[in-house]
Amino acid sequence: MIHPTAIVDPAARLAEDVEVGPFSVIGPDVEIGAGSVIGPHVVIKGPTRLGRRTRIFQFASVGEDCQDKKYAGEATRLELGDDNVIREGATLHRGTIQDRGVTTLGNRNLIMAYVHVGHDCLIGDDCILANQVTLAGHVTLGDFAILGGLAAVHQFCHFGTHAMAGGGSIITKDTPAYVMINGNPAQAHGLNLVGLKRRGFSREAIKSLTDAYKVVYRQGLTLEQALASLESQHEAPPELATFIASLKASNRGITR
Template identity: 75%
Template sequence: MIHPTAIVDPGARLADDVEIGPFCVIGADVEIGAGTMVGPHVVIKGTTIIGERNRIFQFASIGEDCQDKKYAGEPTRLEIGDDNVIREGVTLHRGTVQDASLTRIGSRNLLMAYAHVGHDCIIGDDCIMANQATLGGHVHVGNHVILGGLSAVHQFCHVGEHAMAGGGSIITKDIAAFVMVNGHPAEAHGLNSVGLKRRGFARETISALNTAYKTVFRQGLTLAQALEQLEAEPPLAERDIFITSLKASTRGLTR
């Protein structure tokens, strides 16, 4: 299952059925789980742990030293879950000791061609990064997030669950869960209603989230005033996720 032109360090730990394509380079501290396919000309290095049934396409660079100028060769790692699709030319960098020494990508994500995930980023499950979407260092992305092509997220930003950014968006502040943003700089343009419908959210839940969105983004309230109103509402798990994402903001909200 390993092409004769590939260079695989004897210290690498590969499941028996892993496929390694032509001209790949696999480093000593790499671990690759069962059912994973690595296409031609892929470089995987550093302490990089890749789960099962991932598909990595040609010219991807996985687990490379990060581009942070403070990085001085310290041992850091990259962890990737299961069932991800990592397309051509994607770059995924390891973490830094200034954070948790870890970049982590969950499961069932689609990283389209030339997407970039910077050091210390944390990506959840079921996300899509379209072509050339870029994450600066220390970005946290929740589950079910979609980042359009050529979008860029500033370092240390948080993107809440089920959020969506349109193509070419320049994101310099946090994005609340369930919110759709677009523009340069990005601005909020409503609830991600279409995405929620496609994922099977009940009509009543979407309506409640839309009301919560308007409370925060359309009534001219301060964030503290809006939170006070939201927390007075009857309990709703999805609204609690929205509230939690608002409280977690450290860079200010994209509004």
Template identity: 80%
Template sequence: MIHPTALIDPEARLADDVEVGPFTVIGPDVEIGAGSRIGPHVVIKGPTVLGARTRIFQFASVGEDCQDKKYAGEPTRLVMGDDNVIREGATLHRGTVQDRGETLIGSRNLFMAYVHVGHDCVIGNDCIFANQVTLAGHVSMGDFVIIGGLSAIHQFCRFGDHAMAGGGSIITKDTPAYVMINGNPAQAHGLNLVGLKRRGFSKEAIRALSEAYKLVYRQGLTTEQALAQIRARFSLPETERFAASIEASTRGIIR
């Protein structure tokens, strides 16, 4: 299960059935859950917690010191849930004491080749990051977010649930839940309708979200006016999530 050329620190805690490939290095304060498979030439540095059935491909670097110049060796963490897939060359960094002190990642996420996740990012569940997506520090992602390849996301940006960015997007503001963006600089291009239909959203919810989107993006209203009208006209959890994701913005939403 563990290749003889792998270097595993005695203080690392691996479940009994974890597989480790050749020339992989696993440091102290690393915990890896049951059913995980770590490929060859992987480096995992702690403090890092990887959940059950984690799959890491060759040359990935997980839990390394962050690239923030303020970082001075503090024992910050990377914590990941279950069933995450980390493809070739991806880099996932730990947090900083200037923020929450940890990078936090949920479950069932796919990090394709050469994705970078910066320090203190918070990522939900069931997200997909295509090849060479770059997340700067302090980025926040909801659930079911999809980011197209070669996209770059500015620090402190937020993505709501079910939002989507097309490939090559340059993202410097916040993206509300359910919204699809694209471009350099990124602009809103409607709702992520294909994603919503695939995930079983009702026709009533999609129709209400479409009307809510128009109030924010098409009627010339201020954000406050649009949110007031959304809440006056709709009482669905989906429209409330859309409104709440706009209210939570600290950088302004992508238009």
């Protein structure tokens, strides 16, 4: 299962059925879960933990030291959940002690070719990062987030659950849950309606979110005024509560 040209450090911990392709290098303090396939010419540096059924394609660099100039060799980490796919040439860096000390990806994420995931990023489940997406350090992505090719996200930005960014977007502010953005600088262009319908959101939930979007983006209100209006509603569906929470969590201001 391990190609004879691969270099696997004796201190690495690989499940018995892990496959490692030609010329790949796996260092100490690396743990790889069962059912994983590591392609050729992959470099994995620890401390790094990869969950079950991870698939990494050629020339990816996983768990390397971060590019933050404050980093001084501390034993920070990279942790991935299960069923993640890392395509060709992607780079995933470990965290820094100035933040959580760990870069984290959840489950079932698709990281396409030449994507960069910077230090201390926190990525949820079922996200799609298309080719050449760049996440600066300290970026947070909610579940089911989608970033189109060449999109770039500024450090410390939050990108909400079920939100979507078009290709080439330059994102310097927080993106609320369910919102679709595009452009340089990125601007909001409605809800990610296609994505919500594909994921089985009810008509009632989508109507509630559409009405809430209009309050935030169409009535000329400040964010504080819009939040007050939304929070005055009684018996709000859970989807609306998620939208409100993403607005309240913003520290950089929301994309408008």
